[in-house]
Amino acid sequence: MATMVDVARRAGVSVATVSHVLNETRPVRPDTRKAVLDAIEDLGYIPNTLARSLVTARTRSIGLAVSAISNPYFTEILQGVESSALEQGYGLLIADPHDDPEHERKVVRLLHERRVDGVIVAPSAEPAGLLEYLARRKIPAVFLDRLVGDAHDQVCAENSRPVEQLVRHLAGLGHIRIGLVAGLPGLSTTTERIAGYRAGLERYGLPFRPGLLAEGHSEARGAEDAVHRLLASPEPPTAIVTANNAMTIGALRALRTAGLSVPDDLALVCFDDFSWADVFSPGLTAISQPSREVGATAVRLLLDRLENPGRPPRTVRLPCAFVHRTSCGCVAETPGRPLDQPLDQPLDQPLGQPLDQPLPGTPGRPGKDPVS
Known part of the structure; x- marks a missing residue:
């Protein structure tokens, strides 16, 4: 197995220079750096990351705590x-906090004990214990998807306006x-999506009816x-x-059990597009979140913090896109239109109907009550 001495001998430099190239502890001339990297490639040298962390006080690893499962x-x-993270030369340690505050603190502590350079967390609805742990130990952290005030680096998609648009x-x-199946109480995403729901009703002069707002607790069974x-x-x-993809599945199950057809008996639209949403019949009209960009932005924020x-x-909000299919009851349009662009008239109001006027009921289909 090749060593740093072998690399230094092949590149014609000192061992210290090889160390500076690997650990980025001192500027090295471009031609010298290239010679060292070529020697590493030729010899198949694998750096000792544990030894490197002793020199740099960094492990070049990131802890990620999200309910991915x-x-x-x-x-x-x-x-x-x-x-x-891989693009920037960082490894990833992953833990699933299961949206449970106690388990959340435990997994973040375990990630910290493994000397990650910082953590990225999708916080639970009760993050006080987590915030206290991170602050007391001065752990660099970025929160994603769910916001926790404005005292931390965080990134999420827009929530209120997309639901208002639906x-x-x-x-x-x-x-x-129009009913809303909302997410887990206490999450910023839930609060903001409910706010968007109420804003959409208000924009059309429709009253908010508490009986049409139901908690689905962010899961299929709850929905x-x-x-x-x-x-x-x-x-x-x-x-x-x-208000999320898991609850969309639960809603579809409930409608099937009730013997109702979408959109003939009831229209359904959802926050969160997912890979098989266009396979359903009808295809699901949805809000598509920039999921991967949220993750990539979290890494950039964390590395900048380091x-x-x-x-x-900093708090970064990323725009969503309206994906128009047919579960809403109308003909699908070109999918993926960003919400920050003007929308065609049918998405905001019917022809000739003032936007600030309440809509009258429209005749129902045979055997149905009118839409009212």
Whole structure:
């Protein structure tokens, strides 16, 4: 097995110069650096990362704590984190906190004990213990997807405006009883998506009806129960917005159990597009989040924090895209239109209908109550 001495001899430099190239502890002339890297490649030399960490006080590793196993959305974020970290020469240690505050603190502590240079965390609904642990030990950290105030580096997709757009789209099709299956209470994503739901109703002059807002707890089973509750209410919704991909699956199960067809009996739109959403019949009208870019941005924020520990914290919000298919009850358009671009009139209002006026009910299909 080749050693640093072998590399130095092949490159015609000192062992100290090889060390500076590997550890980036001192500037090295480009031609000398190239000679060292060529020698490493020729000899198949594998640096001792443990020894390097003793020199640099860094392990070039990042800890990632997200519920990747229980939430498919985080799987895509994980891919963005991993590819960006590897591109920068960092390894990744992954732990699943299961959205449980106690387990969250435990897995972050274990990552810290393995001397990661910093952590990226999708925090739980009760992150106080985690925040205290990170602050007490001065661990560089970035939060993703869920926000925890403005005192930390964090990155997430837009939440309120995309849900508002889904509601306005449904209202523009004549629905005035629009339900929302919301996520786990306490999460910033849940709070912001509920705010978007209410803003969409207000924009169309529709009243907020507490009975049309049901908690799905961010999981399929919870959403299934929530939809059954909505359907059993005295004035059930004629359209439903689901606030994440797992809850969309639960909602579809509940509608199938109830013998209802989408969109003939009830329109359904969802926050979170996913890889098989266009395979369903009908295809699901959805908000697509920039999942991989969220992960990649989290890595960039963390590495910048490691290089500039004194800089002010930053919150980055990334735009989503409206993916128009047919579960909303209308003809699909070209998918993937960014939400920050002007939308065609049918998505905001029907022709000739003032945007600031409540919509009248539209006639129902045979055997159905009118949309009201």
